[in-house]
Amino acid sequence: MDVPIVDIRGYKLPEELLQDSLRGKLPPCCKQIALAHSLGYRKLIVSYVHVPGQSLALNLCVALDRIQSLEMEASLHIENASQLDVHEFADLWPVLQDFPINTLVYGDKESLLDPFTTYDVLAELLKSTPFALEFHGHNAYGLATANAMSAMRAGVRCVATAVGGVGNRGHAPFEEVMMGAKHLLREPAADIDRELAPTCAAIAGYLGLKLPLDKAVVGKNIFAHESGLHVHGVAKNPALYEAFAPEEVGLTRHLVVGKHAGTTSLQVVLRERGIEVSDRTARNLLKIVRRRVLEQKSPLSDGQLLQIYLAERTL
Known part of the structure; x- marks a missing residue:
């Protein structure tokens, strides 16, 4: 789970949760990296917007170097990855390999992808990337679930989801991706909790939201x-x-x-x-x-x- 470090101060979380389960989300900023380290984070995800045709920004390289010096784990989320030509990534690999990056998160912040393009691009990237690959799509056109499943079909093992699809710009609903992975992709790791619907409703309630009665997979009236x-x-x-x-x-x-x-x-x-x-x-x-x-x-x-x-x- 990714949590912006600026939001974490209001929660009283055990240190082992920060160390093992949460990734602190932040921009390429050394000040925020130092704060995350002081709060107990061990895993960070750096959100970055790359300018097509340009080298990696200096502030990103400095930030990744700082993470390395603090012996923390890093994931790099290129928020506008879908705006880049897939072959442009080959020029980024040699530089990025010098830093402690465990995962590259391919972002589609502007919802530019459809399921077919998602599959083609990620299948191609998986041939060359030296990093584990994640997919983070959005839902401007109602394609977030389809794109997430296309990413999984291409071989990506981790996709961004949110209960009910909540969040800025929308996300792939967790419950839809899980059920799709189990019943359509036949993923053996897709283990469905028999309390999925009540749990999703409870989480939505904590956020001050109510799931629609006809919400796919977990809506109370779908049966x-x-x-x-x-x-x-x-x-x-x-x-x-x-x-x-x-x-x-x-x-x-x-x-x-x-x-x-x-x-x-x-x-x-x-x-x-x-x-x-x-x-x-x-x-x-x-x-x-x-x-x-x-x-x-x-x-x-x-x-x-x-x-x-x-x-x-x-x-």
Whole structure:
């Protein structure tokens, strides 16, 4: 995880976390490098914008030299890497190899890449780079997840993500990349926590955000089914309408008793409460349900459906 060192002072974090798990994010500035060292960081990621066709900036070289003298680990994030010709990197390798760089982060700050170009460029870079390669894309065109997965397909082993895709300029949503890596790329290392959805919701909450109900992978309503056709299909074979089981990410399947509900929906909801109703009874209930939904301008709760059933049964 990368954390700007200017933001870390407000947190009380154990030193081992700073040493082992976090990378301090900073510009090529010796003053901030000294501060990061005093705070306990051992790993730094230096954010740098390279001028196409030029040599590496002097302040970057000085900063990397300072990191080396402090015996800290460094990653170099070239934020505008996607603006550079892929062959231009060959001129940078000899200079960069003199410094303690563990990882080169290929940045697409301006969202210039599409999934096809992402694959081609990174596959080419991996042939020549002497460093481990990471990819840090953004989401101006809604392609962050696709670009991240293309980077992985090309052979990159680390991509930048954020829960829900939050952040300036947007990022690839962590939950989408993880599920895509598991189910589409068949990555054996993509281990999905069965509490993924609740965890993502909690993290978003800490940030003062709320995940959309229809958010891919972790939205609470992505396994909500209303229309009679969908409910009938899901009751027989959930895979007809669901790419993966809700339990895999900590969600549950639920039926919506709304204006598009059919008799099957009512029968399934009532059956879950131990009540079997005939097709004829379900048709009669459906007329009342649709009228009530229109009156209250929202779907009925399971409890409301049960009340309607009990009221009709006593007539």
